[in-house]
Amino acid sequence: MATLNRRQFVQASAAAGGALATGLASPALAQSGPIKIGWLPALTGASSSTGIGIGRGVAFGVAELNAAGGIGGRKLELIIRDTQSDPTKAVNAASELTRSEKVAVLYGPGNSGEALACSAVIARSRTPQLNPCFVDELMDVEKYPLAFRAAPSNQQVGAAANRYVLDILKIKEAAVISDTTGYGTASAKAFVPMLAAAGGTVVYQGAIDANQPDLLPDMMRMRSAGARAIMPWSVNPGLLARILNVRAAMNWDVPVVGQTTLGSGQTRALLDRPENWEKVYQTNFRSCCFGENGALPQRTADFVGRLKAAKVETGDTLLWWVAAGYDVAGLVAAAIRSGAETAEQIAAHWNAGKPHAGVYGNYVWTPQDHNGYPDNDVVMSQANSFQDGVFKLAPGYAA
Structure with a gap:
């Protein structure tokens, strides 16, 4: 598996950029071809540190699943657009990924200012969204029924x-x-x-x-x-x-x-x-901190071992950013493996009220609450x- 350092990740993501297109989002997953995950990070600009760190985890999670044969033989395809730390560019990119690329799930945007600008656009497209941002207003099950927070709230x-x-x-x-x-x-x-x-x-x-x-x-x-x-x-x-x-x-x-x-x-x-x-x-977060014995939780330690084997850089970022991105691929894969074929079925799988185990955290969502991160795991x-x-x-x- 190739090294994912900061420079290579930014260059690869910039190359993935494209022009804005229009069209309606598909209500169901395509039955063949890759399963598309859209990812909206800021890879450049003032907020880029978060996007680069999380992006390494998303890319690693997708690569790991694909190396194991994908989902039912179908590969995951990660489609990235750099928002450049600009809410307007984030809105345009969200529209492109949901309407033109017709991604199965959209992850991001990677910072709250851009996410606030994009929420209504993503909701109108009827695309399931996983959100790594903290701002409270991003979760509203009435306004954004397909948006789920895979992180703590403010x-x-x-x-x-x-x-x-x-x-x-x-x-x-x-x-x-x-x-x-x-x-x-x-x-x-x-x-x-x-x-x-x-x-x-x-x-x-x-x-x-x-x-x-x-x-x-x-x-x-x-x-x-x-x-x-x-x-x-x-x-x-x-x-x-x-x-x-x-x-x-x-x-x-x-x-x-x-x-x-x-x-x-x-x-x-x-x-x-x-x-x-x-x-x-x-x-x-407890999952990404050394315990009193000086060791990481076993699940996290195993994850770090795989990152090192794949030469994914963590020395210039935060492990929780990488782990949060990694969990997204697993959350998407689990929903598709459950038989979900539509946006509503993906949401129903996540809404089941039972833990969805990840490295960064165990997420529990219900139809009434899309803030799924456990309180006790947030630490200093x-x-x-x-x-x-x-x-x-x-x-x-x-x-």
Whole structure:
């Protein structure tokens, strides 16, 4: 199996691009030929770190299934369009994949701002959708009955971060900052009232453009406001690294607690010094963290072994991104193997209310609730414990 490094993945995905086409989505799967999975990542632009990491997992999962003979002898075909971190391009790409390519299932978009822009377009096409994004509004069984979240919601992510700051670090005064993307603004909107309701005090709230080069004025205002913790919500590794670098330059010894990208290899690569990763705690997941015995869960350890054998790079990304993408191929395969031939039958298979086992998580969806990720699997981890995309639980968390 070929190596899937960052450069090769971006180049291969860019080559898969095509022109927008029109037409109605097919209500049933074709009975012959490949089974098409559409994937809408940002492979370039400000939000690309997530798309590249998840994409490695999707590609590996499809390749692994195809190497084992496919599904009933039929191969899976992964059709990728780079959204370029642009909601408008994401909408056009979603329309192409659902209407022209007539994919059986659409995965993505890979970040929430683009997903918010695409939800109605995908729903109108009657295409089953698996979504890796956190923003709460993306799941609505009345408006989007074929959309399923294969990740936690912002309510789950925010609860884990707030608990760590308030109950474990024993800090009440926090600065909550976001970038200006759809994800950033929606996250701040959700997390600020959650923090206040849990007994915290938001002494500073602000939105920062991800490309803003000088963060010192913003950071000075946070410190002047009395913040004792910084809680950033952005998927942009450049912005997150600048926050950590400026914190160090200010000699401001406060913890940073927030989004999973705080711990990514891309963020680490942009730090002025390795020490700037100290006291940084990011959302993570039990399936992709070392346990108290220093080992990964057995299912995850087996997965990592297969990734290494296939030379899939994990040292510059997050393992949970790769695992989340990998699970998508299995979720699609299980639905097709069950005999599902229409979008509604695929949804009915996922809606059964029983666990769908994956590496990243065991997903349980019902017709009333398409948020399928287990609450207890959302944890906080320690950024500077990074090892090939895996982390230790944050200090004090296990207790």
